[in-house]
Amino acid sequence: MSEFFYTLDLGEEHGKALQKVAAFWGHDDVEEFASELLCDAIRQAEVWLNSEIYRMYEDEISILRKIYKERNERIRNALNDEL
Incomplete structure (x- = not known):
């Protein structure tokens, strides 16, 4: 298993919201969709951090x-002068 494997408890509020959004966008695998969302959020945060x-x-x-x-x-x- 990768050292970057995480298990997160989103809680009822965010868990239900994730399921709702995943269903709306047609994602059957909610965990995979959550991983995509998190990776995108991390990329955006990194871009912001680099700009700061x-x-x-x-x-x-x-x-x-x-x-x-x-x-x-x-x-x-100096190189041009040598030529």
Whole structure:
């Protein structure tokens, strides 16, 4: 079994809601549908998290981009001078 296998108790309220939504969308396997929903929610949360991290460090990232761009231009110019 995978180390990432989880069993969740959704409780009556969320369990019934999951069954209702799964039935509406024509999913016979409610557990598989729940897994798809959870995976999608995790992907969305990860995208949000990455955007927040980027936003927090945007200034530092911009400075690093400028430094690397200048360095790469110097290297490119040095290589062109050798040719």
